[in-house]
């Protein structure tokens with residue numbers, strides 16, 4: 122297996138709290154990998170360590186074979202990592218199309234950018250909303266727009282933190298289809314998620330975090346069949 126992303130013994134402490142403890146994971150090139158676990162397990166913290174938002178207390182992050190532990194977020198983006206955080210952060214006052222342009226302009230201009238913008242609007246099913254301010258879109262559509270802004274950077278690795286938060290079951294399923302379609306085109310995707318229906322729909326490999334540590338790891342069928350995993354979900358609930 123060629124890993125596009127690896128963490129080695131990653132740790133993040135907030136004062137006395139170990140939010141992430143000795144986490145080693147490997148995401149293989151071409152897979153859809155889901156990071157799951159109950160509320161407070163450390164998922165978003167691990168995500169931010171991978172993206173470079175946080176510096177680890179200890180441990181390493183390797184991306185495409187390079188040690189990026191001390192690289193800034195934008196430097197990781199420049200190496201092919203693209204990120205959608207848990208809370209959508211679209212430019213609410215700007216039209217949908219212009220939100221996409223802001224991302225596309227990093228790499229494209231002129232007709233090439235127009236073509237790519239059209240393709241993205243189509244893919245996101247936001248063609249009819251292209252000229253509306255992003256802030257008036259339904260919550261699910263805003264999530265898609267932000268996924269689109271991440272996609273505009275043509276990442277090798279797409280990182281999504283709870284992309285379906287606040288979505289209806291139909292929107293959630295549509296998001297799953299989008300992710301699978303991107304993956305079929307060669308994109309590696311790492312998704313933080315607690316909605317197990319969604320995880321079942323998309324995941325190939327799964328890492329379960331619990332109390333900051335890796336609790337279980339493996340392919341989706343093995344992880345779902347593990348009674349210990351069910352226990353931590355049922356025992357603790359799984360809200361936000």
Ligand code: ADP
Nearest residue numbers: 135140158159160161162163164165166167361
């Ligand atoms: P998850 O995303 O799995 O719900 P988080 O990574 O958000 O979990 O949080 C893991 C633990 O770290 C929680 O106990 C949370 O309260 C704590 N935590 C997260 N971010 C911070 C922070 N910036 N400062 C202090 N504690 C934090």
Ligand code: MG
Nearest residue numbers: 164165166207
């Ligand atoms: Mg979280």
